[in-house]
Amino acid sequence: xxxxxxxxxxxxxxxxxxxxxxxxxxxxxxxxxxxxxxxxxxxxxxxxxxxxxxxxxxxxxxxxxxxxxxxxxxxxxxxxxxxxxxxxxxxxxxxxxxxxxxxxxxxxxxxxxxxxxxxxxxxxxxxxxxxxxxxxxxxxxxxxxxxxxxxxxxxxxxxxxxxxxxxxxxxxxxxxxxxxxxxxxxxxxxxxxxxxxxxxxxxxxxxxxxxxxxxxxxxxxxxxxxxxxxxxxxxxxxxxxxxxxxxxxxxxxxxxxxxxxxxxxxxxxxxxxxxxxxxxxxxxxxxxxxxxxxxxxxxxxxxxxxxxxxxxxxxxxxxxxxxxxxxxxxxxxxxxxxxxxxxxxxxxxxxxxxxxxxxxxxxxxxxxxxxxxxxxxxxxxxxxxxxxxxxxxxxxxxxxxxxxxxxxxxxxxxxxxxxxxxxxxxxxxxxxxxxxxxxxxxxxxxxxxxxxxxxxxxxxxxxxxxxxxxxxxxxxxxxxxxxxxxxxxxxxxxxxxxxxxxx
Amino acid sequence: xxxxxxxxxxxxxxxxxxxxxxxxxxxxxxxxxxxxxxxxxxxxxxxxxxxxxxxxxxxxxxxxxxxxxxxxxxxxxxxxxxxxxxxxxxxxxxxxxxxxxxxxxxxxxxxxxxxxxxxxxxxxxxxxxxxxxxxxxxxxxxxxxxxxxxxxxxxxxxxxxxxxxxxxxxxxxxxxxxxxxxxxxxxxxxxxxxxxxxxxxxxxxxxxxxxxxxxxxxxxxxxxxxxxxxxxxxxxxxxxxxxxxxxxxxxxxxxxxxxxxxxxxxxxxxxxxxxxxxxxxxxxxxxxxxxxxxxxxxxxxxxxxxxxxxxxxxxxxxxxxxxxxxxxxxxxxxxxxxxxxxxxxxxxxxxxxxxxxxxxxxxxxxxxxxxxxxxxxxxxxxxxxxxxxxxxxxxxxxxxxxxxxxxxxxxxxxxxxxxxxxxxxxxxxxxxxxxxxxxxxxxxxxxxxxxxxxxxxxxxxxxxxxx
Numbered sequence: 026x027x028x029x030x031x032x033x034x035x036x037x038x039x040x041x042x043x044x045x046x047x048x049x050x051x052x053x054x055x056x057x058x059x060x061x062x063x064x065x066x067x068x069x070x071x072x073x074x075x076x077x078x079x080x081x082x083x084x085x086x087x088x089x090x091x092x093x094x095x096x097x098x099x100x101x102x103x104x105x106x107x108x109x110x111x112x113x114x115x116x117x118x119x120x121x122x123x124x125x126x127x128x129x130x131x132x133x134x135x136x137x138x139x140x141x142x143x144x145x146x147x148x149x150x151x152x153x154x155x156x157x158x159x160x161x162x163x164x165x166x167x168x169x170x171x172x173x174x175x176x177x178x179x180x181x182x183x184x185x186x187x188x189x190x191x192x193x194x195x196x197x198x199x200x201x202x203x204x205x206x207x208x209x210x211x212x213x214x215x216x217x218x219x220x221x222x223x224x225x226x227x228x229x230x231x232x233x234x235x236x237x238x239x240x241x242x243x244x245x246x247x248x249x250x251x252x253x254x255x256x257x258x259x260x261x262x263x264x265x266x267x268x269x270x271x272x273x274x275x276x277x278x279x280x281x282x283x284x285x286x287x288x289x290x291x292x293x294x295x296x297x298x299x300x301x302x303x304x305x306x307x308x309x310x311x312x313x314x315x316x317x318x319x320x321x322x323x324x325x326x327x328x329x330x331x332x333x334x335x336x337x338x339x340x341x342x343x344x345x346x347x348x349x350x351x352x353x354x355x356x357x358x359x360x361x362x363x364x365x366x367x368x369x370x371x372x373x374x375x376x377x378x379x380x381x382x383x384x385x386x387x388x389x390x391x392x393x394x395x396x397x398x399x400x401x402x403x404x405x406x407x408x409x410x411x412x413x414x415x416x417x418x419x420x421x422x423x424x425x426x427x428x429x430x431x432x433x434x435x436x437x438x439x440x441x442x443x444x445x446x447x448x449x450x451x452x453x454x455x456x457x458x459x460x461x462x463x464x465x466x467x468x469x470x471x472x473x474x475x476x477x478x479x480x481x482x483x484x485x486x487x488x489x490x491x492x493x494x495x496x497x498x499x500x501x502x503x504x505x506x507x508x509x510x511x512x513x514x515x516x517x518x519x520x521x522x523x524x525x526x527x528x
Numbered sequence: 529x530x531x532x533x534x535x536x537x538x539x540x541x542x543x544x545x546x547x548x549x550x551x552x553x554x555x556x557x558x559x560x561x562x563x564x565x566x567x568x569x570x571x572x573x574x575x576x577x578x579x580x581x582x583x584x585x586x587x588x589x590x591x592x593x594x595x596x597x598x599x600x601x602x603x604x605x606x607x608x609x610x611x612x613x614x615x616x617x618x619x620x621x622x623x624x625x626x627x628x629x630x631x632x633x634x635x636x637x638x639x640x641x642x643x644x645x646x647x648x649x650x651x652x653x654x655x656x657x658x659x660x661x662x663x664x665x666x667x668x669x670x671x672x673x674x675x676x677x678x679x680x681x682x683x684x685x686x687x688x689x690x691x692x693x694x695x696x697x698x699x700x701x702x703x704x705x706x707x708x709x710x711x712x713x714x715x716x717x718x719x720x721x722x723x724x725x726x727x728x729x730x731x732x733x734x735x736x737x738x739x740x741x742x743x744x745x746x747x748x749x750x751x752x753x754x755x756x757x758x759x760x761x762x763x764x765x766x767x768x769x770x771x772x773x774x775x776x777x778x779x780x781x782x783x784x785x786x787x788x789x790x791x792x793x794x795x796x797x798x799x800x801x802x803x804x805x806x807x808x809x810x811x812x813x814x815x816x817x818x819x820x821x822x823x824x825x826x827x828x829x830x831x832x833x834x835x836x837x838x839x840x841x842x843x844x845x846x847x848x849x850x851x852x853x854x855x856x857x858x859x860x861x862x863x864x865x866x867x868x869x870x871x872x873x874x875x876x877x878x879x880x881x882x883x884x885x886x887x888x889x890x891x892x893x894x895x896x897x898x899x900x901x902x903x904x905x906x907x908x909x910x911x912x913x914x915x916x917x918x919x920x921x922x923x924x925x926x927x928x929x930x931x932x933x934x935x936x937x938x939x940x941x942x943x944x945x946x947x948x949x950x951x952x953x954x955x956x957x958x959x960x961x962x963x964x965x966x967x968x969x970x971x972x973x974x975x976x977x978x979x980x981x982x983x984x985x986x987x988x989x990x991x992x993x994x995x
Contacts, residue, residue, distance in 0.1 A: 093985045096992040097841070097917070158913075165904045172943060176951045184951055188943060195939050199932035202913070206920040206928060233925075 026072045028087050028103045028153050031113065034062050035146040039139055048134040052124070055138040059117075059124045062145075066110075066117035073110055073502065084509045085155060085219050093158070098215050102156035107506030108353050111499055112152045112280055115360040118488045119272035120145045123265035125481035126368050130178075130263075137178060140170040141265060148273045157205050157216035157285060164201065164245075164277060168194045171274065174266040175258060186254075186261035193254040197244030201281070204238030208289055218284070228292045235293030238286040239301070245278025247331045248338060249308035259327035260380075264371030267323065271330050272364035276356045279337040283349065287341055288510050291517025294344060299432055301342035306436040308335035313446035322370045322380045325454055326363060329406060332443060333359045339440055340421040343433065344518075346511045348424025351417055353503050358405075358413035358492060365485040366402040369395060372478050373458070376471045382457050386464035394474040396459045398482045403451040405489050408444055413492035418444070535585040536596045539604045540643045542579055546572045547636040554629035561628070566619055569632050570966065573612045580605040588649065592711060595649040598994040603646050603774045603847060610767045610854045611639060616970035617862045618759035621869050631671060635763070638664040642771035646778075651700045651710040654775065658696070661771065662689045662739070665764060669756040681755025688738065688748035696735025702728030712782055719786040729784055733794060736779070739772045742798050742832065743805040746825050750809075753821035758865035761817055765824045766857050770850040773828075777835055777843055788838055792922070795836045800930055803829030807937040811944075814875050816864050819941070820857070823900060826938055827853060830915050833931055837918030844992045845914035851987065852899065852911040855977035859896035862971050863889050870961050876945055880954035886961055890949045892971050899978045901942040902935055907982030914988065 038058025042051055069087075076086050088104030105113070123141060130137050147167025154160035168191060176187035209216055211230040226234075244251040255275075259267050287294045294301075312332025319325045333355070340352025372395045373388065374380050389396030405412040408419075425437035463469060474482070492499055534541065550569060553560055560568065580601065588595040615632075622628045641660030648654040666689070670682035704710055706725045707718040719725060734745065741749040753761045784791050806826030813819035834845040866889070868874050883890040899908030912935070920928045963971075981987045 094914075094988055095985075096844075096989055097914070099985075161913075162904050162909070165909065169898065169903050173946075173950060176947060184947060187951075188940070188947070191943060192936055192940055196933075196936045199935055202916065202932050203925065203929055206917060207925075209917070210920060210923075 026069055026087055028069075028089060028105065030065060031062070031069075031149045031153055032146060034058060034065065035142050035149060039142045039146070042135060042139045042142065046135075048131065051135050051138050052128055052130075055124045055142060058142060059121045062149075063117045063121045066114045069105070070110055070114060070502070073105065073107070077502075077505070088155065088219060098217075099158045100156050100217070101159055102217065102219060103153040103159070104155045104219060105153055106509065107502035107504070108280070108284070108510075109152045109506075111353060111357050111503050112276060113149065115276065115357045115488075116145060116148045116152065116273050118484055119268055119360060119364045122364060122368060122481040122484045123268045123272075125477045125484075126268065126371055127263075127265040128475075128477040132178065137174070137263075140174050141269065144170040144174070144269055145273070148277065151277050152280065155217070155219040157208065157218055159216075160218065160281070160285065161198070161201060161205055164281070165198050167274060167277060168198065171258070171262075171266065171270060175262045178263040178266070179261040180263070181261045182257070183261045186257040190254045190258035193244055193251065197241045197251070197278070200237045200241030200244070201285075202241075204234045204241060204286070207234030207237070208285075212289065218289075224289055226290060231290040231293035232296060235286060235290045235297060238290070239282055239294075239297070242278045242281035242286060243338065246275050246282065246337060247308065247334045248278075249304045249311060249331075249335070252308060252312070252331045255331050256324055256327040259330065259367075260321060260323035264367060264374070267367040267371070268364040271326070271367060272360040275330065275334055276360055279334065279341070279352065279356050282338065283341050283352065283510070287344070287514060291514045293517075294514065295517045298342055298344060302339060302433060302436045305335045305338035305342055306439050308332065309339065309440050309443045313443040313450070316450045317446065319450075320382050322373065322382060322454065322458070323367070325382075325450060326366045326370060329447065329450070330359070330363055332447070333363070333406070336418055336421050336440065339436065340424060343421075343425050343428055344514055345424050345427050346507055347427060348421055349507045349511065349514075350500065350503055351420030351422075351424050353507065354413075354417035354420055354492070354496070354499070357499065358417040358489070361485050361488045361492070362402060362405040362412075362414055365398065365482065365489065366406060368478070368481055368485065369399040369402050372474055373399070377465070377468060382454055384464060385458040385468070386461045387459070388468065388471075389459040391463070391469055391471050392473045394479060394482075398474075398486070399459055400455050401486060401489075403455040405493075407448045407451045411490075411493045413489045413496075416493055416496045530589060532585060532587045533589065535583070536587045536589055536594070538583045538585065539580060539601070539608075540640055542576050543636055543640050543643065546576055547633055547640070550629050550632045550636070554633070562623055565628055566622060566966075569628075570612070570615055570619075573608075573615050577605065577608040577612050580608050592713070593650045593653045594644070594647050596647055599847070599991075600646055602991065602994060603771075604643055606847075606851050606854060607639065607642060607767050607771060610770065610858065611635070611763075613854070613858045613862075613970045613973055614759055614762050614767070616966045616973075617762070617858070617865055618757075619966040620964055621757065621759060621865070625671075627671070627673075631668070634664040634667050638662070638668070638763075639767070642767070646771060646774050648775070649712050651703070651712075651715070654779075655693070655697060655700060658739070658775075659693060661768065662693070665689075665760070665768065668760045668763070669752060671760060672757045675755075677755040678757065681752045684748050684755075685752045688752075692735050692738030692745070695731050695738070699728045699731025699733075699735060702731065715783050716785060719784060721787050721790060726787065726790055729787065729791065730794070732779070733791070736772060736776045737798060740769060740776065740828050741825055742828050743802040743825065746802070746805065749825060750818045750821040754815060754817045758817070758861060758868055761821075762858055762861035762865070765820065765861075766854050769824070769828070770854065773831055773835075773846060773850055777846055780835060781838065781843065792836060792838065795832055796924065796927055799829050799832035799836065800927065801829075802826070802832060803931065803934045807934055807941070811937070811941045813941075814877065816874050816876060816879070816945070819876065819945070820860060820864070823938065823941070824857065826934065827900065829934070830912060830931065833919035833927060834915035836924070836927070837921050839918060839921060840992070840995045841914070841921065842918040844988065844995050845911070845918040847991050847995075848981075848988050849911040849915050851991075852907040852978065852981055855974045855981065856896050856899035856906070856908050859892055859971060859974035859978060860900065862967060862974060863893040863896070866961060866963065866967055867958060871958055873958060876948050878954075878958060879945065879948045880952040881957035882949040885957050885959060889961065889963070892975055893949065894946050895975060895978060897942040897945055901939045903939075905979065905983055907978045907980075910982035910988070
């Protein structure tokens with residue numbers, strides 16, 4: 026299948042949105058675009074499986090190659106492996122749900138949907154890019170729509186949050202740029218990622234450039250201590266933008282850490298491994314305890330995102346196959362789950378006009394659908410078996426435990442323990458807002474979820490349940506992908522040992 | 529007369545002919561004024577631009593004083609393009625001006641000076657044409673005749689440029705004293721790191737840094753930009769600066785190649801200083817013209833990094849960046865000039881709520897600012913990326929890191945304007961403006977340019993092929 030469609034359809038949708046007038050038409054165009062993309066992601070999934078079944082064992086399939094700036098050896102190069110397909114499907118799910126949730130976006134609807142679609146274009150392009158320049162291009166394409174989405178349609182201290190997010194993410198891109206320049210000049214004057222397995226950089230250079238690349242991408246995925254944009258950004262953003270931010274945008278970072286930083290510079294990854302694991306464990310624990318203190322539903326989910334994305338970095342940092350599989354699954358799972366959670370919070374907020382836990386209570390009786398969705402999202406977040414969160418986190422823990430050294434064991438145990446804290450804040454928030462007595466009698470008049478909200482929740486829940494109940498569907502395509510990456514990542518260990526021996 | 533006289537000097541001749549046509553129009557018995565005059569002039573400038581595309585002469589004249597090749601032709605075409613855009617943008621301002629023809633005569637004189645400067649192969653020629661390019665600009669800066677600050681800007685400009693010319697001339701004379709020739713070829717062979725020559729070099733460098741408004745020689749910039757009419761400000765910040773960049777590269781790469789180690793150190797310091805100072809001052813500006821003045825100082829810092837690459841990539845990236853910079857800066861100036869001409873408002877806080885009343889103009893300004901900040905998919909992203917890549921090839925990573933961090937700072941102040949336009953309320957917003965055909969055309973050219981020059985790799989590849 027032609028991967029360019031994944032970029033062309035959002036672009037066509039964006040042009041369509043510009044062309045039409047009025048909310049009803051704009052949202053129909055946006056929905057049509059998101060639906061086509063959703064279907065396309067399934068087509069991609071099945072054609073990828075067919076391709077593999079027919080014996081195509083290339084690391085990347087459906088590759089395409091166009092010269093862009095040949096004199097600098099910069100090319101527009103795209104292709105997918107199992108990991109990117111998982112991320113693309115996640116994006117398609119979240120985008121569809123996000124468009125549905127924004128169905129009644131009255132203020133400047135045209136611009137709103139336009140920016141949402143542009144943001145998703147950046148994400149799709151990022152996940153299919155096989156050239157670091159293309160990758161970087163799309164990474165930055167996805168930054169600015171967030172600034173406008175939060176700043177214009179947000180709530181609370183939206184301008185501050187928008188500016189903070191844009192500057193921190195831009196800072197991340199700036200660091201990524203330095204890392205990219207390093208890989209270009211010391212990795213054979215090329216940005217080609219498809220032959221990543223063959224790029225060998227001098228270990229000394231890796232030690233210098235790896236932190237730039239890893240921290241740069243890490244900022245996108247809330248690497249401690251660069252996570253501070255997450256709570257402000259997520260909680261000020263309008264519902265769909267929060268879903269996109271936490272569901273898709275944070276995954277760009279995890280994907281980049283894995284695909285660009287760790288894969289291209291395995292020696293340095295092993296060298297900095299204790300640091301990565303230390304920081305991600307801090308993020309997990311700190312995120313969990315910080316969530317305990319929050320009283321605003323969006324802040325609760327935002328801080329818990331910091332904690333959950335810590336699992337992604339922890340999995341990558343463990344540098345073994347199981348843990349990295351777990352990290353990829355955690356990215357998908359967290360994307361679906363947090364999007365669902367933000368959607369549920371958005372539904373509550375649209376009715377109550379407050380997000381403070383203390384002002385809401387007993388909604389399950391009045392709006393059973395919203396209440397159920399809210400509780401399900403919470404349960405997935407705390408890792409209930411049968412849902413995606415359990416599968417993903419379990420895989421990370423299993424991978425983590427494979428590392429025999431004490432530090433990694435301790436990190437794994439601490440990360441496991443954080444689940445208890447997660448249970449505390451999730452159950453407390455869900456119990457207080459959904460069950461118990463009605464806090465405000467006006468809330469008794471609320472209507473339950475509309476069709477668009479139901480459909481959005483249904484889409485995301487389907488994803489979560491499929492992944493939780495039949496994880497093999499998704500792991501079948503992820504595992505071979507990480508296996509290819511591991512061939513090179515594992516080779517980094519020996520050289521690092523040699524360096525230590527020499528010292 | 530040599531056979532290739534007409535082809536090698538094509539740009540200068542065409543511009544001179546146009547200048548005389550405008551002069552004759554002014555002198556004629558039947559005075560043409562207003563729209564019809566502007567129509568004729570803009571038509572001539574369009575022809576000027578189009579004719580330039582057919583030039584690929586390669587040769588030299590006047591005993592190697594004047595030289596042309598496809599790259600130089602391309603650089604001149606960039607300037608022509610910028611001039612046309614500025615001319616289209618200033619239509620509403622010049623329509624009711626009493627001295628429209630004079631404006632163009634002086635403008636073209638300055639442009640011809642720049643053409644000679646780019647083609648120069650001799651320090652004498654460089655100096656002469658530099659003066660031809662700058663002195664008319666002082667007259668132009670004073671072109672809002674009734675405005676006091678316009679006169680002040682002209683005064684500041686003429687004094688500072690006279691001073692910098694003096695410094696430059698002193699440098700040239702020292703180099704001449706040490707080597708005994710003004711010819712580029714001879715100087716480049718004879719150049720070595722002895723103190724006299726280095727002193728000469730430093731003075732020449734400082735002279736050009738003045739004209740480029742690189743820190744610490746930038747102090748005249750903001751005042752002149754603010755006081756001069758917007759059309760002149762954009763000419764100063766885009767065309768004049770672009771031409772100086774082209775000459776500066778030639779001089780560094782050819783004349784002083786032998787003392788690369790020396791000039792790289794200086795360039796490194798000046799680049800860092802220029803970026804940091806430009807960015808820090810830009811953050812605090814309220815007047816949009818001053819704001820763009822400081823932002824253009826910061827942009828020069830980035831260009832200097834690319835020049836520091838000392839390679840054909842560095843040259844390509846710099847020329848490419850100037851092309852993109854013309855589109856982005858002129859798009860920004862276009863909107864500001866429109867607003868300033870029609871309402872007189874120039875402050876950032878006046879732009880609050882601008883999106884509600886003028887959505888299209890707000891988007892154009894936003895795109896332009898994104899391009900200046902280096903955000904994809906605008907061309908500025910590609911321009912900055914390639915400049916920094918060229919700089920990184922020198923293995924000077926501290927410089928690249930400083931530049932990358934500066935991009936964050938610059939994003940902050942560009943976003944401040946975007947924030948004002950889109951997110952803030954205003955009790956007294958700028959009214960819905962009637963753009964008019966020709967400024968709209970100019971903006972369309974700019975927007976098309978800043979969307980396409982990057983995404984379609986052709987422009988960069990073309991420059992790279994002729995470098």
